[in-house]
Amino acid sequence: xxxxxxxxxxxxxxxxxxxxxxxxxxxxxxxxxxxxxxxxxxxxxxxxxxxxxxxxxxxxxxxxxxxxxxxxxxxxxxxxxxxxxxxxxxxxxxxxxxxxxxxxxxxxxxxxxxxxxxxxxxxxxxxxxxxxxxxxxxxxxxxxx
Numbered sequence: 001x002x003x004x005x006x007x008x009x010x011x012x013x014x015x016x017x018x019x020x021x022x023x024x025x026x027x028x029x030x031x032x033x034x035x036x037x038x039x040x041x042x043x044x045x046x047x048x049x050x051x052x053x054x055x056x057x058x059x060x061x062x063x064x065x066x067x068x069x070x071x072x073x074x075x076x077x078x079x080x081x082x083x084x085x086x087x088x089x090x091x092x093x094x095x096x097x098x099x100x101x102x103x104x105x106x107x108x109x110x111x112x113x114x115x116x117x118x119x120x121x122x123x124x125x126x127x128x129x130x131x132x133x134x135x136x137x138x139x140x141x142x143x144x145x
Contacts (some may be wrong), residue, residue: 005035039104040119042077043112047126047137054135070125074118082113112114 006012019028033058044078048059048066053060076083090098101108111119 010017031115033117035116036114036119037116040116040123041111043123043138043140044119044126047123047130050137051130051135060103061099064099066122066126066129067108067110068098068104070129071114071122074122074125075110075113078118087142 004011004015006015034078044066045059047064051057052059052061056064074085076086090101095102101105102110111122112123128140130137
């Protein structure tokens with residue numbers, strides 16, 4: 001059946017139709033908020049490339065750093081299930097292993113688990129963190145998608 005963001009009344013009606021047509025038994029989960037937006041993804045990628053041009057790490061290394069230092073705390077505070085699993089499995093690892101885990105090929109899920117609101121908070125904190133360190137990041141008119 002999969003998952004889908006319900007952003008409009010039309011989306012809601014389509015979701016109800018999917019439920020009515022679902023084969024029983026089935027399980028449904030509703031989560032408040034919508035997943036991060038494509039625009040937010042693009043902005044995050046653009047910023048990582050800008051950091052790479054100005055700093056001493058690759059875009060992938062900056063992405064891992066941001067996921068670990070900014071994204072993980074947001075999800076730990078917002079999602080008890082994430083906090084429990086992260087703390088039992090990832091937190092005991094040494095710093096370098098955590099950074100490696102955040103990067104490809106492992107690509108530990110952090111930002112892709114965020115709602116648009118959580119991802120907006122993440123982007124705001126990334127911008128603030130690196131601006132305070134003297135980096136110049138593009139500031140779009142609307143970054144919440």
